[in-house]
Amino acid sequence: MNRPPHEPLSPDRRLTADERALVWTKPPTHAESDEERRISREVRRNWHRGDLKIATILLEGDAGSGKTQLAKALSANFGLPYTKITCFADMDKTDVIGAILPVIAPERQQGLEPDDRTALQALYASDGFRGAGELIADALGLTPESASARLKRLIGLVSAQAGGEAVAYRFYPSEIVRAFERGYLLEIQEPTVIRDAAVLMALNAALEPDGALNLPTGLLRRHPDFVAVITTNRGYAGVRPLNEALRDRVQHAEKMDLPAREVMIGRAAAKTGCRDIRALGTLADVILALDRTAKAHAIKGVAGMRSYFAWADAVADGVDARETLYTKVIYKISTDPEEVKLLEEALAQGGLFRELEDLDAATAREPRDGGEPSDRRRETRAAETEPDSEKEMDIEKEMKIKQEMEKETKIEIKTWGAAESVLEDGSEPEADGERALALKRSADSEDGSSGASAKDAAMERSDREEDGAPRVHGAGQDEASAEEVKQREKAFRRQLNQEARGAVEGSMHQGVKLVVHRPGFDEADERAYGRLRAELLPVVREIAAQTLPLLEHEQAPDFARHQFYGARFQADSAARRDFRHFAKKRPPSDSPSLAVGLRIDESGSMAAFGRLEAARRAAVAVYEFCAMCGIPVLIYGDTADVSRLEQMSVYAYADPAGPDAGDRFRLMGIRARGNNRDGMALRIAADRLAGMPQSAKLLISVSDGQPKAMDDYAGERAARDMRAAISDYERKGVAFVAAAIGQDKEIIGRIYGGERFLDIAKLEDLPAKLVRIVARHL
Numbered sequence: 001m002n003r004p005p006h007e008p009l010s011p012d013r014r015l016t017a018d019e020r021a022l023v024w025t026k027p028p029t030h031a032e033s034d035e036e037r038r039i040s041r042e043v044r045r046n047w048h049r050g051d052l053k054i055a056t057i058l059l060e061g062d063a064g065s066g067k068t069q070l071a072k073a074l075s076a077n078f079g080l081p082y083t084k085i086t087c088f089a090d091m092d093k094t095d096v097i098g099a100i101l102p103v104i105a106p107e108r109q110q111g112l113e114p115d116d117r118t119a120l121q122a123l124y125a126s127d128g129f130r131g132a133g134e135l136i137a138d139a140l141g142l143t144p145e146s147a148s149a150r151l152k153r154l155i156g157l158v159s160a161q162a163g164g165e166a167v168a169y170r171f172y173p174s175e176i177v178r179a180f181e182r183g184y185l186l187e188i189q190e191p192t193v194i195r196d197a198a199v200l201m202a203l204n205a206a207l208e209p210d211g212a213l214n215l216p217t218g219l220l221r222r223h224p225d226f227v228a229v230i231t232t233n234r235g236y237a238g239v240r241p242l243n244e245a246l247r248d249r250v251q252h253a254e255k256m257d258l259p260a261r262e263v264m265i266g267r268a269a270a271k272t273g274c275r276d277i278r279a280l281g282t283l284a285d286v287i288l289a290l291d292r293t294a295k296a297h298a299i300k301g302v303a304g305m306r307s308y309f310a311w312a313d314a315v316a317d318g319v320d321a322r323e324t325l326y327t328k329v330i331y332k333i334s335t336d337p338e339e340v341k342l343l344e345e346a347l348a349q350g351g352l353f354r355e356l357e358d359l360d361a362a363t364a365r366e367p368r369d370g371g372e373p374s375d376r377r378r379e380t381r382a383a384e385t386e387p388d389s390e391k392e393m394d395i396e397k398e399m400k401i402k403q404e405m406e407k408e409t410k411i412e413i414k415t416w417g418a419a420e421s422v423l424e425d426g427s428e429p430e431a432d433g434e435r436a437l438a439l440k441r442s443a444d445s446e447d448g449s450s451g452a453s454a455k456d457a458a459m460e461r462s463d464r465e466e467d468g469a470p471r472v473h474g475a476g477q478d479e480a481s482a483e484e485v486k487q488r489e490k491a492f493r494r495q496l497n498q499e500a501r502g503a504v505e506g507s508m509h510q511g512v513k514l515v516v517h518r519p520g521f522d523e524a525d526e527r528a529y530g531r532l533r534a535e536l537l538p539v540v541r542e543i544a545a546q547t548l549p550l551l552e553h554e555q556a557p558d559f560a561r562h563q564f565y566g567a568r569f570q571a572d573s574a575a576r577r578d579f580r581h582f583a584k585k586r587p588p589s590d591s592p593s594l595a596v597g598l599r600i601d602e603s604g605s606m607a608a609f610g611r612l613e614a615a616r617r618a619a620v621a622v623y624e625f626c627a628m629c630g631i632p633v634l635i636y637g638d639t640a641d642v643s644r645l646e647q648m649s650v651y652a653y654a655d656p657a658g659p660d661a662g663d664r665f666r667l668m669g670i671r672a673r674g675n676n677r678d679g680m681a682l683r684i685a686a687d688r689l690a691g692m693p694q695s696a697k698l699l700i701s702v703s704d705g706q707p708k709a710m711d712d713y714a715g716e717r718a719a720r721d722m723r724a725a726i727s728d729y730e731r732k733g734v735a736f737v738a739a740a741i742g743q744d745k746e747i748i749g750r751i752y753g754g755e756r757f758l759d760i761a762k763l764e765d766l767p768a769k770l771v772r773i774v775a776r777h778l
C-alpha cells in the first residue's frame with residue numbers, strides 16, 4: 001500500500017529541532033511538476049526493496065530549469081533535512097571527506113591574521129553539527145570555494161604556529177560526511193566542474209548503496225535515509241561530461257528542460273500574480289523560441305524559467321515587453337553582437353517581435369486606474385489571498401479559453417543543410433517558403449576563425465597577375481610591401497618542398513618527381529568560404545563548447561612536492577617538521593597538447609557523388625574547430641601523375657607556419673585532379689606533424705578509394721607501403737585515422753586496421769564526425 005505523498009520516508013525517525021529547521025517548507029507559489037511527482041513515487045515504491053532502493057538521483061538540464069527547486073521539494077516530500085555543496089574546479093579530497101586541523105594554544109593564535117583567528121575560533125567552537133567549510137564561509141562571509149581555500153591555508157598556518165611542540169589534532173567533517181552520517185538529503189551541485197579524478201573517486205564511495213567512508217576517526221557507514229541529488233548543467237564553460245563511474249551509481253535520472261508552454265504560463269501566473277494569460281503566452285513563446293535558437297547555434301547562454309519569471313514580473317508591473325526583452329532575457333543569453341543578431345532573426349521570422357509590439361500597444365490603450373500604470377496586469381490583493389487550488393483552477397479555465405482562440409506559435413530553425421545545398425559554382429539554390437537561418441557577421445565582430453579583423457581580411461584579398469596566376473597579398477600590407485609578402489611566401493614554399501623530399505628519402509618514393517604547391521585565393525574564394533563557414537559554424541561551435549572546458553582543465557602529468565595538502569602522501573618527507581608531507585598536480589598547461597593534420601585525396605574519382613564537396617566542407621569544419629580551440633592544424637591535399645615532370649603534387653592549403661593569414665580561403669581550391677599515391681602523401685604530412693612540439697599528433701586521411709598511380713603503384717605493393725608509413729610514424733607519436741567515403745571502404749579498412757578506420761555512410765555527416773574525432777583526441 002502506497003504512503004500518502006508527503007509522509008516522511010522513515011515515519012519512526014525523530015529529528016532534532018535543528019534538523020527539523022533544515023527540512024524545506026514549500027511556499028504557496030510552489031507548483032508540483034511531473035518530475036517531482038515521478039521521483040517521489042519511484043523513491044517511495046522502492047524504498048524498502050534492497051538493491052532496487054533509489055537513493056541517488058541525477059537532475060541534468062539547463063540553468064533555470066528548476067533543478068535546485070526540485071531537490072528542495074524532495075526534502076519536503078520525504079521529510080529529510082536539506083543541505084547542499086557547490087562543487088568547484090580545484091576541489092580535493094579534504095572538501096569531500098573533511099580536514100584534520102591542529103589545535104593550538106590561544107597565545108599562539110595571536111600570530112595569525114584577524115580573519116584567520118576568526119575562522120579558527122569558529123572551528124574550535126563547533127559542535128560538529130556543521131561542516132568545516134560551511135563554518136568558515138559563515139564566519140567570514142565567503143563563497144564555498146574561497147572557504148575551502150581558506151581552510152587549506154589555515155592547515156599550513158596552524159602547523160607553522162605549532163612551533164615543534166606536541167600537537168593535538170581534531171577532525172572537521174565536510175558537509176558531505178555530515179549528510180552521509182545523519183541521513184540528510186544532500187544536493188551535490190555541478191560535480192562536472194571538478195578537475196581531480198581522485199575527488200570523484202571519493203564521491204563514488206559516498207554514493208555506493210551500502211557505502212562506507214574511511215575517515216581519520218574510523219569507518220563511517222552510510223545512514224539508511226541518506227539521499228543524494230546530483231544537479232548539473234549541460235554544455236556550459238567549465239562543465240565536463242559526468243564521470244561514468246559516478247553516473248553508474250545513479251538509480252534515477254531526469255532530463256530537466258523548459259516545461260511545456262501551458263505549464264510555463266501556469267507557473268508564471270502563480271509566481272508573479274499576473275492574470276493576463278495572453279501576455280504570459282506571448283512571453284512563453286519568445287522564451288521557447290530563444291531556447292531553441294540558442295541550442296541550435298551552440299550559444300552558451302540560457303533562456304530559462306528564471307528569465308521568464310523576471311520578465312513576466314516586469315511586464316505585470318507595467319513595463320513594455322519589447323523594452324525589457326533585452327535586459328531581462330536576451331542579454332542574459334549573450335551580449336555578443338553576432339549571437340544577438342541570430343536571436344533577433346529567430347524572433348523576427350516567427351513574428352514574435354510583432355506580437356510583443358501588439359501586446360504593448362493593446363496595453364497602452366487600457367484606461368488608467370487611480371494613477372497606477374495603464375498596463376498593470378496583476379491580480380488584486382483579494383485574489384492573491386485565494387487558496388492555491390482555487391487560483392490554479394481559475395488559471396486553467398482561462399488558459400483553455402485562450403487556447404481555443406489562439407494558435408501556438410511554431411518556429412522551425414534550420415542549422416545547416418546537406419552537401420547538396422550548395423551548388424558547384426558556390427551559389428545557393430533558391431528556397432521556396434522557409435529559409436534556413438544564416439550566421440551573419442556584424443560590423444564589430446571577428447572575421448573568421450583566425451581572429452583577423454574585417455580590415456585585415458580585406459588586405460588579404462588577392463587579384464590576378466597578368467598571366468592569370470594568383471597574386472597573394474599579406475595581412476600586413478601596412479608594414480610590408482606586396483613584394484616582400486610574395487618573397488616570404490616563395491621562401492616558405494621552397495622550405496616545404498625541401499622538407500617533403502627529405503620525408504620520402506630512403507623510401508620507394510625517393511625518385512618520384514615531387515612539387516609542393518601553395519595555392520592562391522581570390523575574392524570568389526573568400527565569398528565561398530564565408531557561405532560554407534556560416535552553414536557549418538553551428539555544429540562546430542556546439543562541439544567546441546563541449547571541448548573547451550576540457551582544455552581549461554588539462555593538467556600536467558607531474559606533481560609538485562612538499563605541499564601542506566594534496567592528492568599524494570610523501571612517505572619520504574614524514575620526518576620533516578614543516579608538515580609539508582603531500583604532493584599535488586601542477587596547474588593546467590597554457591595551450592592544448594595536440595596538433596592536427598588533415599590529408600585529402602584529390603584523385604579524379606573524388607568528383608563523383610558529392611565526395612569533393614563533402615571533403616571541402618570537412619576541411620572548413622576542422623579548420624574552424626581547431627582555430628576556436630587554439631590547436632595548430634595543417635591541411636594538405638595531394639594527387640599523382642599530373643605530368644611526367646610532376647609525378648606527385650602536394651597542395652599545402654593550411655600550415656601553422658604559413659607567412660600569411662589566408663589559409664582558410666585556400667581551402668576553396670580543393671578539387672579532383674589525377675591519381676593518388678597515398679603512401680607518399682601520408683609520409684609527407686606525418687613528417688610535418690612529427691616535427692611539431694605538441695605531445696600528441698593526429699593525422700586524418702580522407703579518401704574515396706584504394707591507392708593507384710603510374711609505375712605499378714597499386715594493389716598489395718601500395719598497401720604494404722601505406723602500412724609501412726603508418727608504422728614508421730606511429731613510432732614517432734603520430735596517430736592515424738582514415739575516413740573512407742567511397743566504394744573501396746573494405747580495402748581502406750584492411751590497410752589502416754579496424755581501430756584506425758572510420759566508415760562514413762552519409763557524406764553530410766563527414767564534417768561533424770571529423771570534428772568529433774579531433775575533440776576526442778584532446
